[in-house]
Amino acid sequence: MKLRTITIDLAKTVFQACGVNERMKPQFNTRLKRDQLLDFIRQQALTMVVMEACYSSHYWGREMAKLGHDVKLIPAQHVTPFVRGNKNDHNDAFAIAEASQRPFIRFVPIKTxxxxxxxxxxxxxxxxxxxxxxxxxxxxxxxxxxxxxxxxxxxxxxxxxxxxxxxxxxxxxxxxxxxxxxxxxxxxxxxxxxxxxxxxxxxxxCESGRILLSIPGIGVINASAFLASIDKGQAFSSSKEFAVWLGLTPKQHASGNISKMGGITKRGDRYLRKQLIHGARALVSRAPKSSDPLALWAMKLRVTKPFNKVAVAMAHRLARLIWVLLTRQEHYRAMPASLEVSA
The missing domain is CATH 1.10.287 (Helix Hairpins)
Structure with missing residues (x-):
């Protein structure tokens, strides 16, 4: 039986596995106990296995990847719109299959x-x-x-x-x-x-850790948190995409010719966003005593913007800088104020 995708609705002791063919027609949608899951997946031909990125998903992802399957983790909020009928494991498993086929879905990398x-x-x-x-x-x-x-x-x-x-x-x-x-x-x-x-x-x-420590406003706590969560940022195609994932970009309200920008969206990982903003606060507070370009940029904003807005703007800029430096594997190089002005 040729399967296009196997999806699994995770739980603690009872799991729901759904297999669909190339036409997205379910071939099975069965209930499995915890000690049956790996044996069942081992018996299937190698294919893509999709699960929600939730409780225990990284563990199961590693175990199924060892069996040779192409394992994907999908954010749970992207699955909810595809649940049809009543909310139950049977419908949830099929909804994961449908959501995984949508274009522009960003899967969650499996953590080591x-x-x-x-x-x-x-x-x-x-x-x-x-x-x-x-x-x-x-x-x-x-x-x-x-x-x-x-x-x-x-x-x-x-x-x-x-x-x-x-x-x-x-x-x-x-x-x-x-x-x-x-x-x-x-x-x-x-x-x-x-x-x-x-x-x-x-x-x-690790070299990536030393790269992050070279960035102003990034200490051991922030560096370790970002490395453990995003590694080298390979899940994102651009620095803008990473900043959007962190929820540091403005929320847009648009209809027709009217477009309004509100506060930040606060999507993504709340802990990473909080830690990055704390680091940005420290950087903005020390800006008057520094000649770093980031500090000079913060001082320009402080002329017309309140402290908290400048701190969030700085966090947004730091997020982009983190992705760029991790992707290029380069250390942060600060330019003296004199060179910055002459440039």
Missing amino acids: EHQQEICCLHRIRERLGKNKVALSNQSRGLLSEFGVVFPCGHAAFLHGLTSIIDNPQYSHRLQDMVIDMLSEYKTTINRLKRIEKQLTEFVDG
């Missing part, structure tokens, strides 16, 4: 295990950062009920907690609570430091 490990470190770091802030805020709020108030900042927080321990002014119960707070806080800080050390080793260990 190493890339996914770095992405996991970023997710854990994000959660630990929130836990750290939550613990600090809760501790300050609770201790204020006992008249203990100390300045903002990491050092002041540690000094404030330490000053309560073994202080006869406070009860043993309160001191025990503070000891637990301090232990949890230090444990969180140490875990964050270990994660950042691993990310630094990852970035320093």
Whole structure:
């Protein structure tokens, strides 16, 4: 049986596999358990296998690619318009097949295990950062009920907690609570430091990482996040396409001869966009002390635009620069202000 495409609607334990021929007519649409999936795919002739880019898709993509199939991951939002009838696994699997045949669909590259490990470190770091802030805020709020108030900042927080321990002014119960707070806080800080050390080793260990670190506004966190997510940007055909994918381009509202541009679309990876804008904020803040062309460009915008708009515009420019340098495998070269003016 010659199949054009096999599509799989992924889940945790029960999967739906749909095979279509050259005329997009379903040849099978069957329900499979987790331990049956790979055996079923192994029995099929080599063809294109398409799945939604969602939970566990990269793992299954790697496993099926080992069997020799051409595996594609399609963004889930592109599948939804093709679901006909009721929302169920049977219809979802066929909708994936229809969506995969549309022109101009950008498939998601399958991440390696190493890339996914770095992405996991970023997710854990994000959660630990929130836990750290939550613990600090809760501790300050609770201790204020006992008249203990100390300045903002990491050092002041540690000094404030330490000053309560073994202080006869406070009860043993309160001191025990503070000891637990301090232990949890230090444990969180140490875990964050270990994660950042691993990310630094990852970035320093590859040429693409050193290229990203050469760009102003890009540090270890941003460099590792982008490398783990887009590798060398091979999934995008241009820097503009990459910036659009990040959601850093204006949203257009057009009808007839009327066209209005709004705020940024905020499509794509929210975490990457947030981190890039944070880096752009730092770059714009330091612009008055720098002679780099990016800093001079930011200062020109600051004359007529508010800070946040300039930061987002800078993030858009950094995104394009990231794609260009990764594609060319070249380091960023800043021109002195004198050369920039004379040019």
